[in-house]
Amino acid sequence: MERTFLLLAAFIFSSAQCQDTDPSRDPDASLTVCKPDIRDSGVHSAQILELQGLIQEQAQLNQEQAQLNQEQAQQLKALQESTSAAVPRVGFTVALRQPLGPVPIDITVKYPVIISNIGNGYNLTTGIFTARVSGMYYFSYTMRNNLEAGDNVYTKLYAYRDIYDDRMSHNTFSGFLLFPL
Template sequence: MMVVVPPISALKEDECAASEESSFNRTKEHLLQLLLRRLRLRMKTATVVLLLLWSCQAVTVTRSQDLRTTSLGTPHRDPHSSPPQPDIHTVLEEMSTLIIEQAVQLRHTKTQLEALEKKAEGMENRLRASENLIDQLKTVTDVQTVNLGLTLRSVSALRRERDESRVSFSASLLQEGGGYTGPSQVETPLVFRNIIANIGDAYSAKTGVFTAPTRGAYFFIVFASGHGHTSIPTGVTLWKNRELVVSAFARQEHGDMSASNGASLQLEAGDEICVKLWHDARVFDNHSKHTTFSGHLLFAM
């Protein structure tokens, strides 16, 4: 049997070619590793998202195929064959569509949030305005309350002043029956018991004394009635505290007679006015009210 040995030059050429191919393959693998490393560093997150979406799409496609298979009947398939994989371009297109839809929804949601923020801002402004209005109303109410208190005090003062300025009285000597009072050797206070009017209750029918309730100008007048007598006159005197003011006196032997007198006085609150019977004189009174004592406040001072 004859063995053919290739020439040495041919063997060297084959070794060089194999060495060049091995060096090219190593360079290619090194470049691929650098590229993959850069891709991993720059697109790690995007790759993960794409893989997840691709997996979801694969599951969706598989489920859709299962549903179609169920509805159309199960076709004969080789059990050893691998399931069909979805197209990466289709997955990317669906991902792009989904991203666009989400962007549109995001813009719509942002617009709604901006509208809600504007509405909330408007409501906050109205609430703040309402609070300011309430504060103003409270201030006005407080001022009105103070004014009302001042008004009530002023009204009370005016009522007191009115009540104090409403002073007037008139009384006759005898409350019932008729006859003479006196004579007496000394001047005797007369008590006019029959009240005709007593506005302000400044006159006392128990003591016969008028007490001034307020400072002011007053007018008083007294009338005394009697009958003629040879030795007994008819006479009375008007007194302020312990000071004689005026007298009313009459004397005649026969017939009816009367005497009267009056005066305007400036009194302080608490001053007392009374009428006394003239000494050794008498006065007459009955249901006709002949002998009277009257007085009233002209004006307060």
């Protein structure tokens, strides 16, 4: 559109007749006055039609670009909605908040305080986290194998050992799904 305007402006000004006003005859006039002379400018109707065609073409391109932008925005929104809805959210953090042990046998540590349990994978009664979604999980301890749906994760207190904790929750057990597989 900018190019069309410049062509049109150059065309109009090149075909103008300019008069320089004499300030001695007219003290208020100190500017050069230009008036287009369409009769003598050599303007052909073909040139005018060409310029009008360029203007219409530019307007059509602008309209098509606006439509493309709107379609892309709708596609992006649909993609964002489908992506966020498809990703399951799984994660938990539990705390002991009291000392445990020593005990004479190996036991599963049952963390009695649930700080968060998104997806309800941690069982407060058993102390076991059950992966309800297959995927790659992160736990706050190192683990050698990948988890599958139905796998159980828990911490164990060995016989005659103890775990110290208090109301400050120094001893916690956490895990969350990084991404599904």
